[in-house]
Amino acid sequence: MKVWKESQLTQLSCAQKIETAYEISLNLVKNMGFNFCAFSITSPTTGTHRHKIILNNYPSEWNTKYQNEHYDTVDPILAHCCGSEVPILWQEECYSKTPRLWQAQKNQGLHYGWSQSVHDKNGLCSILSVARTHCPITAYELYKNLGYAMFINRHLHGIIAKDLPASSLKPPTTSLSCREIEVLKYSAVGKTACEIAIILCVSESTVRFHIKNAIHKLGVNNKIAAVIRAAKAGVI
Structure with a gap:
């Protein structure tokens, strides 16, 4: 072997x-x-x-x-x-x-x-x-x-x-906020909105708000697609 x-x-x-x-x-x-x-x-x-x-x-x-x-x-x-x-x-x-x-x-x-x-x-x-x-x-x-x-x-x-x-190889610019990027990073490793809220010491509704904004800015339809798009763009 x-x-x-x-x-x-x-x-x-x-x-x-x-x-x-x-x-x-x-x-x-x-x-x-x-x-x-x-x-x-x-x-x-x-x-x-x-x-x-x-x-x-x-x-x-x-x-x-x-x-x-x-x-x-x-x-x-x-x-x-x-x-x-x-x-x-x-x-x-x-x-x-x-x-x-x-x-x-x-x-x-x-x-x-x-x-x-x-x-x-x-x-x-x-x-x-x-x-x-x-x-x-x-x-x-x-x-x-x-x-x-x-x-x-x-x-x-x-x-x-x-x-x-x-x-x-030059990553494109993005309009995502620091908090939106942070939320997507935690989402990428499987954290739920509730878990992210606890980690960031914010409300779950605030986390969902950031996810919704990120989805809209990245031009996708759901959270997983947003994570993938952000990662491909070199944002996370």
């Missing part, structure tokens, strides 16, 4: 093309006991010049459904990763507000997995996810493989980042 890991990590560290690096990463992930590997990276720019790269071996039916159903606007895992670099396990409670997404995901064989992200000073956010159809992920397994996943994520992130033009 140690030999193939060292060999594949060496190959990955030498790979400078994203397609080659992803294929090596996919093989490494499969040897770690997972069927699926997904990597995505989004630049903070808006409009027609936004850079977004998605690489995965998910079922094509799932990729199409995810896009057509606009699941990216309600995906709690995506929202968490856009606001935090702390790894997150795919668990049913994470999808308590989006049970339809959770069921659709499982129907495609994406039962057990985890995701983690990398954020850099230019506002780039990349997300690596590994998943499989059978066997829950134990705390020990997560701990054992976390370092490899972090290496994969950072290497793929670095390959993309160095090839993006400097102009596309």
Whole structure:
């Protein structure tokens, strides 16, 4: 086991093309006991010049459904990763507000997995996810493989980042207030309006007011979409 890991990590560290690096990463992930590997990276720019790269071996039916159903606007895992670099396990409670997404995901064989992200000073956010159809992920397994996943994520992130033009890496300005940004940051890590109110020593209605304003300013329809938009814009 140690030999193939060292060999594949060496190959990955030498790979400078994203397609080659992803294929090596996919093989490494499969040897770690997972069927699926997904990597995505989004630049903070808006409009027609936004850079977004998605690489995965998910079922094509799932990729199409995810896009057509606009699941990216309600995906709690995506929202968490856009606001935090702390790894997150795919668990049913994470999808308590989006049970339809959770069921659709499982129907495609994406039962057990985890995701983690990398954020850099230019506002780039990349997300690596590994998943499989059978066997829950134990705390020990997560701990054992976390370092490899972090290496994969950072290497793929670095390959993309160095090839993006400097102009596309400049985070856009935003009209969000400091308090609105603060509320979105806590929302990104799963805090409820009630919990945020306690942390900030304000009323729950005040927290909801800030969330509503942020949603309006960012031009989205709900809190999760606001978190994702703010994170992609490099605001949080």
